[in-house]
Amino acid sequence: MTQDLTPTYPHAVVNALQQQCEHFKLEVQDLADSDDLFKIRSANTWLAEAATHKVPKMLFDRFWYEGELCIMFADSNLGKSILAVQIANSINRGVPIAPFEFEADAQPVLYYDFELTSKQLEARYSREFADHYIFRDDLYRGQLNDMELPDGFTNFNQYLNHALERSIVQTKAKVIVIDNITYLGTENEQAKDALPLMKHLKALKTKYDLSILVLAHTPKRDMTQAITRNDLQGSKMLMNFCDSSFAIGESQQDNSLRYLKQIKQRNTEQVYGAEKVCLFTIAKPHNFLQYEFLTYGKEWEHLSKRSEGLSQKLVEQAVALKLEGKSLRETAAIMGIHFSKVDRLLKAASAKPVD
Template sequence: MGYRHVFSDNFYRAEIDPERIGVQHYEEAIIQDIEFAAVQTGARIVIIDNLTYLCNSSEKGDVAGLFMMKLMALKKKHALTLLVISHTPKRNLSNPITQNDLAGSKKLYNFFDNVFAIGQSAQDKRIKFVKQVKVRASEYMYDSDNVIVYEITNEDGYVRFLHKGYGKESEHLRDKSEEDESQVRSYILTCHREGKSVREIADLVNRSKTSVHRIIAREKNKEDVGPVEGVPPGDVGQVGQVGQLGQSETVRVHGRSGFRDDLVFEMDDNHCF
């Protein structure tokens, strides 16, 4: 038989009525209800879990930005402390956590005074690490060289983080594989086809602009140099008469578009047409 954890009497938990999800002016109604609940209970700290569920359009920068502006106005009006939780989209666990991993538009990032992320350690599924991603008015203490390490534990029905110490983020990242690199290249090309700039893509994948440009250019070269129609593999440029290196050789090109089959080309000393 398990244990039931008893929370403080000062802890109030509110849920959204499922029947009201998606109604007209849904986000505005949520803001009003948060304000009403905070005033009625005298709460000074409000935790929102999570932003995506609360704001149906959090993936759209303009709509999510307007929603955050209303939350910020509520915070200032009642001198509240807001803790807004936002889940990250699927990400490559080989890469360090950055502001680009925030779900939805990067515009949301500008509204927060401080941002920290909880990462999954590659060492153990029970191990998590906490990293500061943005600091506006305090000291930057827990960056990639000094993340806080925790272990998820369950004691007397209370699932919590047990502090284990400190470490480097790199110690908790998964080793990069060829599959990871392939996924990054594929994502870069997808973003490029969607019309994103090299700078935007570089920010998204945490790579330099030069690296992103090189991957895009390499793919473009592959598309420009396609296979010759009607030519079996290995048939183009086969040597008809093999001579000594440095001597002229005759090469017959079969079935090449725009050329007769009986044309004979001579290669120079560098074996170029």
């Protein structure tokens, strides 16, 4: 005869547990009945609800995931739109941009283009205005019409927000690209204008379960310094309201090179930071202007070098450490400088005295 190993509990314990469960159900119902501006639930309830949602998939490797409002920013004329169209086309076709990962299904994409005319678009995606690249029919592009403000709207931004939502509903696209954010606010560089703008985009994202990529500019920056979140126009408000962000930098050693760097991330760890930026060149092998991946590198290798004098004291310290048998890297670590500067100091010592 099989022995019943099911544990037994005193009736008092069972009754207490049942009462707690009933109390919990009542508490949840009471909270639900009182929903207003805030939806209050226990942390465990939120985790249980989250477990019913799908895990976000990569749209552009670790740079942009499903369900995120992501900002890509760069200085003017670095090719933000080129990369954005390439990303949109990748998602639309369900084909990754090598060597990066892509996990989502092929799907419609809606691209709001406030930068290029249709003729400029043709120049990029054709071969001398013939032999056009063939996009899929569900990659939609929106371009502004020159029209008067319709009745019922008090300003252009109000009408723009309305038109954005209407076209999202019409196309049923879940992936949206906005190129660029300057046209979605009168003075979006200022924090007072960035806040309502980002609130509206966040509301659209939540309402329609969207993934949004927004292009933005950097103000004039010091090219000797690494790119940070402070280099985004309206940085404080914009960064607070986005889920992720990455930047395009121009190599100061070779101006034909661009690099991508993660700036903010929530769904992943930082993979493409200052120690592993992604290097690209811009090419047009046939009829599609695009970023072509070259290799990975370190951001400092592509920054402007500060003009610096080599003081006699530093030269003497480097020479002394060399005589002790220290390597370039060991000397650099002791002196708190880069090993390439140690090399310059030693060369200066062997060439001539430095004043």
